[in-house]
Amino acid sequence: MIKLENITFRYGEKLVLDGFSLEIPDRGLTALSGPSGCGKTTLLRVLGGLARPERGKVDGLDPARTAFLFQEDRLLPWRTVGQHITDVLPRSRRGELPRWLAFAELEGEGGAYPSALSGGMARRLALARCAALGGELLLLDEPFAGVDPARAARILEQLRGLGVPVVLASHQAPVLAACDVVIKLDGPPLREARG
Amino acid sequence: MNQGIKKCFKLAIPLVFWLGVWQLAAWAVGQPLLLPGPLAVGGRLLALAGTADFWLSMGATLWRVFLGLFWGAVLGGALAFLTHFFPWADAVASPAIRVVRATPVVSFILLVYLWIPRTAIPWVIAGLMVLPVVWGALSTGLRSLDGKLLELGRAYRFSRWKQLRLIYLPALRPHLSAGLLTAFGLAWKSGVAAEVLCPPDRAIGSRIQQAKLGLETADLFAWTLTIVALSLLLERILRRGLERGNRT
Numbered sequence: 001m002i003k004l005e006n007i008t009f010r011y012g013e014k015l016v017l018d019g020f021s022l023e024i025p026d027r028g029l030t031a032l033s034g035p036s037g038c039g040k041t042t043l044l045r046v047l048g049g050l051a052r053p054e055r056g057k058v059d060g061l062d063p064a065r066t067a068f069l070f071q072e073d074r075l076l077p078w079r080t081v082g083q084h085i086t087d088v089l090p091r092s093r094r095g096e097l098p099r100w101l102a103f104a105e106l107e108g109e110g111g112a113y114p115s116a117l118s119g120g121m122a123r124r125l126a127l128a129r130c131a132a133l134g135g136e137l138l139l140l141d142e143p144f145a146g147v148d149p150a151r152a153a154r155i156l157e158q159l160r161g162l163g164v165p166v167v168l169a170s171h172q173a174p175v176l177a178a179c180d181v182v183i184k185l186d187g188p189p190l191r192e193a194r195g
Numbered sequence: 196m197n198q199g200i201k202k203c204f205k206l207a208i209p210l211v212f213w214l215g216v217w218q219l220a221a222w223a224v225g226q227p228l229l230l231p232g233p234l235a236v237g238g239r240l241l242a243l244a245g246t247a248d249f250w251l252s253m254g255a256t257l258w259r260v261f262l263g264l265f266w267g268a269v270l271g272g273a274l275a276f277l278t279h280f281f282p283w284a285d286a287v288a289s290p291a292i293r294v295v296r297a298t299p300v301v302s303f304i305l306l307v308y309l310w311i312p313r314t315a316i317p318w319v320i321a322g323l324m325v326l327p328v329v330w331g332a333l334s335t336g337l338r339s340l341d342g343k344l345l346e347l348g349r350a351y352r353f354s355r356w357k358q359l360r361l362i363y364l365p366a367l368r369p370h371l372s373a374g375l376l377t378a379f380g381l382a383w384k385s386g387v388a389a390e391v392l393c394p395p396d397r398a399i400g401s402r403i404q405q406a407k408l409g410l411e412t413a414d415l416f417a418w419t420l421t422i423v424a425l426s427l428l429l430e431r432i433l434r435r436g437l438e439r440g441n442r443t
Contacts, residue, residue, distance in 0.1 A: 050350060074347045078365040088351055133351055
């Protein structure tokens with residue numbers, strides 16, 4: 001279990017998390033749901049070590065061994081689709097490029113630049129880059145924004161097949177339905193285990 | 196009318212017009228010592244171009260200008276990174292670079308004349324003019340870098356070298372190109388000015404100085420035309436090269 005204990009976080013004057021505690025399973029797919037501004041992104045950033053809480057601690061996780069998918073694609077306009085993947089792979093794993101292109105359903109697009117991609121394709125590339133980077137935990141902020149539901153379902157299954165625990169934030173009902181655990185962040189955290 | 200002919204006319208009409216004005220002015224003045232006509236200058240230019248010294252002087256000047264451009268750009272670039280990342284470096288170096296930028300080139304030429312060999316003065320001066328321009332362009336570029344991409348580089352555990360190669364340098368390329376183009380013009384003018392004031396053995400500036408001392412006005416015009424033509428040509432080549440680099 002990954003344990004967040006008594007986490008308090010604020011952006012300037014705005015209190016986003018106030019003495020927040022939560023246990024997250026360290027296997028399978030866990031979803032964080034809730035309305036915009038409820039702290040899903042902040043929680044992911046705290047887990048990924050990208051935001052330092054004012055108070056509280058995270059146990060059972062080394063933030064340096066997580067891979068984070070940002071809410072924005074953050075693609076490099078001067079790198080091709082293929083280079084985005086190989087840039088995060090160590091030299092010994094460069095041969096995995098076709099596998100990750102297939103993961104994102106971007107076969108044949110390896111030489112394209114981000115400007116030539118649709119919103120959904122760019123999102124899938126960002127997701128594949130994050131998954132290729134890998135680590136002990138994948139933290140995905142709105143991974144399927146702009147991705148059509150059928151593709152999202154297929155990629156979600158591939159994510160499950162990686163065998164790496166995933167914590168994702170999403171608004172999309174089909175995505176939430178496919179996760180093993182859904183944690184609602186509107187008010188005190190509620191856990192809803194499935195399957 | 197096809198595009199090629201249109202382009203020729205666009206170039207030829209102003210050229211013929213200004214050559215005509217020049218010729219009329221030369222006739223009006225009536226003293227070739229004060230203002231030689233374009234035909235006389237063209238004749239001298241052709242005669243000079245037939246000598247080995249013309250090409251050797253041109254090569255020597257080009258070498259000094261590019262040497263100045265190189266060291267000024269390398270040092271200016273390094274200082275831009277240093278002053279961006281280290282507040283102590285910014286506090287120490289930035290005021291000095293601004294002073295260099297504000298100091299007239301002639302003051303520098305006369306000062307360094309006292310300190311370094313005459314042959315080194317043109318490239319040292321050219322570099323001094325290039326340094327603040329490249330530093331300024333890259334400093335602006337560094338300040339405007341997308342913080343989200345930098346965060347991505349850290350979050351994805353890119354080494355410093357990888358962050359430089361994949362994020363910093365490509366994002367800074369347009370700023371560097373603009374800075375280098377401006378810097379090249381400055382390097383060219385300041386380098387030749389330094390050659391005129393502190394003439395080395397072989398240089399375009401030295402030949403201008405000789406022409407002035409010998410009251411050979413047609414030669415003075417011919418060398419000046421050479422400088423202008425070379426500057427325009429090299430700026431065009433540099434611009435094309437940088438544009439090609441920005442596209443890839």
